[in-house]
Each structure stands twice: as structure tokens, then as C-alpha cells.
Amino acid sequence: xxxxxxxxxxxxxxxxxxxxxxxxxxxxxxxxxxxxxxxxxxxxxxxxxxxxxxxxxxxxxxxxxxxxxxxxxxxxxxxxxxxxxxxxxxxxxxxxxxxxxxxxxxxxxxxxxxxxxxxxxxxxxxxxxxxxxxxxxxxxxxxxxxxxxxxxxxxxxxxxxxxxxxxxxxxxxxxxxxxxxxxxxxxxxxxxxxxxxxxxxxxxxxxxxxxxxxxxxxxxxxxxxxxxxxxxxxxxxxxxxxxxxxxxxxxxxxxxxxxxxxxxxxxxxxxxxxxxxxxxxxxxxxxxxxxxxxxxxxxxxxxxxxxxxxxxxxxxxxxxxxxxxxxxxxxxxx
Amino acid sequence: xxxxxxxxxxxxxxxxxxxxxxxxxxxxxxxxxxxxxxxxxxxxxxxxxxxxxxxxxxxxxxxxxxxxxxxxxxxxxxxxxxxxxxxxxxxxxxxxxxxxxxxxxxxxxxxxxxxxxxxxxxxxxxxxxxxxxxxxxxxxxxxxxxxxxxxxxxxxxxxxxxxxxxxxxxxxxxxxxxxxxxxxxxxxxxxxxxxxxxxxxxxxxxxxxxxxxxxxxxxxxxxxxxxxxxxxxxxxxxxxxxxxxxxxxxxxxxxxxxxxxxxxxxxxxxxxxxxxxxxxxxxxxxxxxxxxxxxxxxxxxxxxxxxxxxxxxxxxxxxxxxxxxxxxxxxxxxxxxxxxx
Numbered sequence: 001x002x003x004x005x006x007x008x009x010x011x012x013x014x015x016x017x018x019x020x021x022x023x024x025x026x027x028x029x030x031x032x033x034x035x036x037x038x039x040x041x042x043x044x045x046x047x048x049x050x051x052x053x054x055x056x057x058x059x060x061x062x063x064x065x066x067x068x069x070x071x072x073x074x075x076x077x078x079x080x081x082x083x084x085x086x087x088x089x090x091x092x093x094x095x096x097x098x099x100x101x102x103x104x105x106x107x108x109x110x111x112x113x114x115x116x117x118x119x120x121x122x123x124x125x126x127x128x129x130x131x132x133x134x135x136x137x138x139x140x141x142x143x144x145x146x147x148x149x150x151x152x153x154x155x156x157x158x159x160x161x162x163x164x165x166x167x168x169x170x171x172x173x174x175x176x177x178x179x180x181x182x183x184x185x186x187x188x189x190x191x192x193x194x195x196x197x198x199x200x201x202x203x204x205x206x207x208x209x210x211x212x213x214x215x216x217x218x219x220x221x222x223x224x225x226x227x228x229x230x231x232x233x234x235x236x237x238x239x240x241x242x243x244x245x246x247x248x249x250x251x252x253x254x255x256x257x258x259x260x261x262x263x264x265x266x267x268x269x270x271x272x273x274x275x276x277x278x279x280x281x282x283x284x285x286x287x288x289x290x291x292x293x294x295x296x297x298x299x300x301x302x303x304x305x306x307x308x309x310x311x312x313x314x315x316x317x318x319x320x321x322x323x324x325x326x327x328x329x330x331x332x333x334x
Numbered sequence: 335x336x337x338x339x340x341x342x343x344x345x346x347x348x349x350x351x352x353x354x355x356x357x358x359x360x361x362x363x364x365x366x367x368x369x370x371x372x373x374x375x376x377x378x379x380x381x382x383x384x385x386x387x388x389x390x391x392x393x394x395x396x397x398x399x400x401x402x403x404x405x406x407x408x409x410x411x412x413x414x415x416x417x418x419x420x421x422x423x424x425x426x427x428x429x430x431x432x433x434x435x436x437x438x439x440x441x442x443x444x445x446x447x448x449x450x451x452x453x454x455x456x457x458x459x460x461x462x463x464x465x466x467x468x469x470x471x472x473x474x475x476x477x478x479x480x481x482x483x484x485x486x487x488x489x490x491x492x493x494x495x496x497x498x499x500x501x502x503x504x505x506x507x508x509x510x511x512x513x514x515x516x517x518x519x520x521x522x523x524x525x526x527x528x529x530x531x532x533x534x535x536x537x538x539x540x541x542x543x544x545x546x547x548x549x550x551x552x553x554x555x556x557x558x559x560x561x562x563x564x565x566x567x568x569x570x571x572x573x574x575x576x577x578x579x580x581x582x583x584x585x586x587x588x589x590x591x592x593x594x595x596x597x598x599x600x601x602x603x604x605x606x607x608x609x610x611x612x613x614x615x616x617x618x619x620x621x622x623x624x625x626x627x628x629x630x631x632x633x634x635x636x637x638x639x640x641x642x643x644x645x646x647x648x649x650x651x652x653x654x655x656x657x658x659x660x661x662x663x664x665x666x667x668x669x670x671x672x673x674x675x
Contacts, residue, residue: 162408226449232404233444234515235437236467244463248454 060328070324076317083129084136091129095122096282106300116302119292124303127289128310134196134285135314139266142203147258149208151251154215158250159223159242169216176209181271188277199269199278207265211254218250225249256329260322263315270311286311349421350377351555352401352440352523357415359393359400359579362408366627370396372579373415375653378523378555383546385558385566385587387602388576389623394559397576398525401557402442403432419523438468441521443545445528447508451500457484457511458496464518483514487544506537510544517548524549525557530565542569563606567591572659575599578624578634581653585660595662595671597639633665641666 064070083090093099100122109116115124157168187202188194222228223246231245272278273287274294281288286307293303359371371393378384388394399405400412403424417424419440424432444450451460461483462476471479477496484492487510500508509529516524526545530538546569549556560566566573566587573590575583575598583596594600601619621638624630630637636646643666651665664670 226444226446227452229404230442230444230450230512230515231452231463233402233436233442234464234467235433235435236463237433240463240467244455245452249452 060325063328064324067324067328069320070328073317073320073324076313077321080132080136080314080317084133087130087133091123091126093126094130095126095284099123099126106296106303108300109302115306116300118289118303119296124289124306127284128286128307131284131286131289131307132310132314134279134283135266135269135287135311137196138199138203138269139262139318141200142207142265143258143262145200145204146208146211146261147254149204150211150215150254150258151247153208154212154254155219155242155247155250157212158216158219159238159246165216168212172209172212172216175206176213178206180206180268184268184272185275185277188272194278194280195283196279199272203265203268207261211257214257215250215254218253219246222246222250252329256322256326259325260319262322263318266311266318267315350418351380351382351420352378352557353416353418353421354397354401355416355418357397357400357417358413359396359405359410360413361410368626369629370410370579370626371400372629374574374576374579374581376574376581376584378557380522380555381549381553383549383556383558383569383571385560385570385573386576387560387563387566387573389561391623391626392576393579393626394576395527396579398442398527398557398559401525402436402440403429404436434468437464437516437521438519439521440523440525441516441519443509443512443516443524443526443529446532447505447512448500448532450512451508453500456497456499457503460500461496461511461515461518464515468519479518480514483518484511487511487514487517487548489514505533506541509533509537509541513541513545513548517552517554520552521554523555523557525559527559528561529558530562531560538565545569563602575602578629579626580634580663581661582635582663583661584653585656589657589660593671595656595660595667596635596664597641597666597670598635600670600673601638601640633663641669 087094100117100120102121104113104117104121105119107113107117107121109124113123113125115128118124118127153168153172157165157172183206184202187205188198191198228241228245231241236245269278269285270287270290273285274291276291279285279288281292289307290304290311293300293307297304354377355375357371357374358369361368361370374393374397376384376386386394386397396405396410399410401417401424405412412425419435424435427435451457458477458480461480462471462473465471465476465479466473481492481496484496489495489507489510495503500511503511509532513529516526524545529545530541533541542565545556548554556569558566558570570587573583573585573587574581575590575596577598583590583594583599585595590599591603594603598619601617604617605619607616619638624634624637630647632648632650633639633642633646634650636642639646641664645665649665651663653661653663654667656662656667656671662670
């Protein structure tokens with residue numbers, strides 16, 4: 001039979017590639033390295049979901065850098081992390097012992113002691129600066145631990161499905177249904193000695209369930225993508241499929257959710273400490289300072305106001321940061 | 335890219351590369367069972383191109399997934415039949431053994447290259463993954479190999495483009511990347527599942543030509559799953575026509591175009607638009623393909639067949655031998671053959 005359909009010899013040059021991005025009118029921001037050729041304006045190819053996915057990270061970053069809320073929140077968060085890491089740079093000697101003359105007990109703010117002194121005569125400014133570390137450490141470590149649990153359990157649950165998923169999901173539901181504050185109080189009161197790490201363990205144990213749920217559904221949808229089936233058809237192992245093909249495409253939502261959660265975790269630590277089941281003196285944290293100051297609020301409000309101001313500013317900064325990141329990464333909100 | 339001889343299972347020259355016998359696949363859904371493939375049989379020789387032709391839902395892609403071992407199970411189950419690669423029963427193999435065959439000996443080109451490539455990885459890494467997974471090659475070496483392959487599938491300036499992401503390629507170039515991945519390890523069998531459906535007509539021809547050229551170079555067996563009779567006529571040696579999960583006609587490509595021996599094939603050929611019939615309404619096959627959860631009694635095609643008689647609704651025809659190399663599943667195949675002589 002003759003060939004009714006005889007294609008010309010293949011000439012790749014006749015196929016038109018989309019312009020290597022970078023030249024697309026106004027699509028690319030300024031100030032990027034040559035690597036910025038990766039950036040493509042998604043609007044040049046409407047309906048191409050993968051294109052949107054790939055450039056999503058870069059577009060999100062572009063959006064974020066233009067968002068004043070993000071800049072302010074990121075600056076506050078960075079400052080707080082610096083304070084937590086190097087308190088000596090900001091407030092000199094750690095308050096305690098000789099640096100806290102009892103004769104200066106509850107003196108109001110004045111030159112040399114801009115935040116005043118607390119009950120023990122310690123400088124409130126120094127206490128607030130040194131009190132940042134437990135709050136920030138708890139916020140960040142708990143987030144990392146819960147994120148890890150969420151990603152691992154969520155991936156296993158979503159990828160394998162079946163009875164594995166059923167068992168893990170029921171387990172998650174139980175953890176999810178546990179009232180957070182009540183659970184934390186019950187567990188923490190069981191520890192006679194409580195350190196930062198006790199609080200980290202308890203908050204982590206109670207905080208992972210939501211992340212597992214999000215990760216599971218995200219892996220579920222990534223699993224049904226064609227490129228996962230293609231990877232399987234080309235002989236990739238299960239672990240390779242999960243790590244290389246599913247995780248990178250499924251992890252964004254949990255990371256965003258975890259970022260928003262940092263502020264809430266710092267708030268929880270302060271709440272628990274204030275209620276007397278978190279950190280204990282002689283430790284120093286914002287929650288502890290607030291708790292000690294509450295009885296003297298009418299006479300010496302500065303003892304409560306300054307730690308509370310730092311606490312709320314930090315929590316707010318983390319939440320705003322998380323919100324900005326979420327907005328930047330959510331295609332439905334753009 | 336020499337083949338590792340130790341990895342090739344034994345099998346004399348008389349053993350077909352791939353033999354599928356009486357394959358049945360069903361999907362067990364919550365409220366019903368869909369029988370997607372019902373007794374498909376075929377064999378593929380080295381260097382041969384077998385086209386599996388059928389409408390959507392005729393079971394052609396599902397049978398390919400069953401061969402690859404990538405059927406989603408549950409809900410999909412192979413309930414009957416055997417699949418042999420060089421005489422070796424694939425369904426009885428350990429999963430790990432099958433995984434090693436996948437991509438290495440039996441490979442697959444997917445329909446939509448955009449969604450079949452991982453959007454977050456550079457194409458060089460994705461092609462190179464074949465070498466890393468199967469040959470344990472280092473990342474650096476695998477990238478060199480990837481560039482060679484991209485050159486081989488005629489992607490211009492391959493060395494630079496290994497660093498690009500899938501979305502930076504045009505549809506045709508993306509399909510070339512997909513082909514490079516599938517053919518990276520010079521497999522014996524390539525299953526191409528509608529490889530050109532997502533492409534422009536001009537690019538379709540180039541991609542088919544490329545596949546065909548590479549097939550000749552590597553003397554692979556090619557299974558081409560398609561609904562496009564034009565593509566089939568150009569490249570296939572043999573054709574299997576599928577309808578409702580069954581093979582209704584099997585023949586050499588010349589025979590089937592000249593004289594179909596099944597009313598469904600006849601209908602398909604008649605519904606190709608022809609330039610000399612300009613202005614006339616296009617011919618179609620009336621009705622729609624059957625719901626696989628509720629397959630018609632008797633001959634599955636009888637509700638749409640213009641030659642159907644009483645017996646067709648009652649008795650399912652067997653796959654009868656028409657001549658040496660052709661078979662038809664129709665009670666009245668001599669009549670069809672006569673009419674098309």
C-alpha cells in the first residue's frame with residue numbers, strides 16, 4: 001500500500017518553541033541573574049498548568065518582594081531571630097543575681113532602664129531580650145518537628161492508601177480531636193520539671209495532625225498526575241517516586257500552613273507558661289514575665305506591658321508573614 | 335548504550351518478544367464492575383509495529399497499562415490471561431523484577447508529554463534519571479547521556495537545553511523529550527499510547543517519523559495505541575481493532591485498508607474524511623460505544639451495526655480465521671469481505 005500520509009523528514013527547526021522566557025514583554029522582573037530565563041509569564045500560555053506550577057515559586061517570590069506587609073513582617077521576624085540568637089549584642093549581661101539589685105524592685109522606666117525594673121530589680125529590657133530565645137526556639141523547633149511528622153505520615157498515608165491510610169487517618173483524627181490547651185495542660189502537669197524541650201515535645205505531640213491531613217490530600221492529588229505514572233512506567237522505585245516526583249509537587253501547602261502556625265505556637269507557649277504549666281522560674285520567657293507581672297499590673301504596668309508588646313509583635317509578625325506567603329502561593333487568590 | 339546481555343532473559347528466535355494471551359482486565363468499583371478488556375490476544379515480534387486501534391473506552395490504553403504493570407490496583411485487576419516477555423510470564427514475576435523490566439526492556443511513551451514530565455525538574459535530570467535508576471550512573475555522566483539522547487531525538491542545541499524545564503519546550507519538543515526518556519536504554523518493546531494526539535498535525539508527522547526511525551535503528555517492537563487511522567496506515571505492520579474491550583479484527587495493514595472483514599472496521603474506514611467527497615456530509619457510525627459496565631448481549635457491536643441480524647443479539651461471534659494472518663469477530667465476515675472487495 002502506498003503511504004497516504006508521508007511526513008516530511010523531521011526538521012525540528014520548524015517546530016516553534018515558546019520564546020525562551022526573559023524576552024517576553026514585561027514578564028520578567030529586573031535584577032535577576034541569567035538563571036532568570038527560567039521565569040516565564042504564565043499568562044503567555046493560559047491553561048498550561050505545569051507552566052504555572054513551575055513558575056509559581058518564582059512568581060510568588062516576586063509578589064512577596066513587592067508586598068510591604070511581607071517586608072515589615074520579615075524584618076521583625078529576622079530581628080527577633082537575631083535577638084534570640086545573640087541577646088548579648090542587644091542587652092549585655094544576662095539578668096540575674098548581681099545584675100538584679102532588689103533595691104530597684106519595680107522601679108518605673110527611666111534613663112538607663114528604659115523599660116524599668118521588675119519585682120526582683122532586674123532590668124525589664126534585658127529580661128525581654130533574653131526572654132525571646134525560648135519563645136523563638138519553641139516556635140521554630142515545634143514547627144520543624146510537626147512539619148516533619150506531617151510530611152512523613154501524610155506522604156505514606158496518601159501514597160499507599162488502602163489500610164495503611166485508614167489506620168493513619170483514624171490515628172490522625174484522634175490527635176486532631178484532642179482539645180489543644182486542655183491536652184497540653186494535662187500532659188504538662190504530669191512533668192515535675194519542665195524545660196523548653198518539655199514544652200517542645202508536648203506542643204509537637206499535639207500540633208502535627210492538621211499538617212498530616214493537608215499533606216495527605218496534597219499527595220493524593222499529586223499521585224494521580226501523569227508524570228507519576230510515567231515515572232512508574234519507566235521503572236522508578238516507589239521511594240524514588242515519592243521523593244523525587246510526588247514530594248516536590250505536594251509540599252507547598254503544608255509549608256505555608258506551618259509558617260502561619262509559628263505565631264500560634266509562640267502564643268501557645270506563652271499561654272501555657274502564663275497558666276503555670278509551661279516554663280518555670282528561674283527560666284526566663286515572655287510568658288513567664290507576664291505571669292509574674294500580672295499581680296502588680298495596677299502599680300507597675302511596665303512589668304507586664306513590655307513583654308506583652310514583644311510577644312504580640314512577634315506573634316503578629318509570624319502570622320502576617322505566613323499569610324503573605326500563603327497568598328503568594330495560592331493560585332486561586334492571585 | 336550497549337545492552338547488558340546478562341539482563342536479557344532466555345528465549346529462542348521462535349519465541350515472540352511479547353505474547354499477550356486472553357487478557358481480561360476489570361475495574362471493581364464500589365457499585366459496579368467495569369470489564370475494560372475482555373480476552374485480548376496478540377503477539378509482537380522484534381522490529382514489528384503493531385497498531386492497536388479503537389475509540390476511547392475500547393480498552394486499548396488499559397491493556398497497555400496491564401502489560402506495563404502500572405494498572406491502578408485496586409480498582410483495576412487482571413482476572414485472566416497471560417503476558418509473556420520472551421516466553422517469561424510477567425504476571426507471575428516479583429514486583430521488583432517487573433520494575434527492572436519497566437523502562438529497561440519495555441518502555442512507554444505517553445500521550446500528553448506536558449503532564450507526563452515532572453514540572454519541577456529540568457529535562458536533563460528527568461532523562462538522566464533513566465540511567466541513574468537502571469544503570470546506577472552518576473549524576474554527571476547521566477547528564478552527558480541525556481544530552482546525547484536529546485541530540486538523537488533531534489532537539490536543537492541539546493547541550494544547553496538539558497537545563498531547561500518542561501514548560502519551556504513546545505509540544506513537539508516535549509514529546510521528543512518523552513521519547514528520549516522511553517528509548518534511553520534501548521528497550522526491546524516500546525508502547526506508545528497515542529503519542530501524537532496532543533500535537534499539531536504537522537508536528538504529529540515529525541514525531542511519528544522520529545519514532546519510526548528510532549525503531550528501525552534499535553529494532554524494537556513497537557505497540558502503537560491510537561485512534562488515528564492515518565497514523566496507523568503510515569507506520570504499522572499489523573493492526574488490531576478493538577471494540578468494547580475485545581479484539582474485533584486483526585490483520586496486516588495492507589489487508590485491512592483494502593478489505594476490512596468486520597463491519598466496525600468498515601465503518602471506521604468509511605468515516606475518514608476524503609478530499610474527493612467535498613461538500614457531502616461525513617459518514618459516521620451511528621450510536622456511541624457501549625458502557626463497559628453494561629456490555630450489550632451477543633456481538634457487542636450489534637446495536638450500531640448496519641449488517642446486524644437476529645443472531646447477532648444472541649450469540650457472541652468467536653474470533654474466526656479469515657486467512658493466514660487475519661481474524662475477524664463477526665458472524666458475517668465473508669459478507670463484509672465481499673462487500674468491500
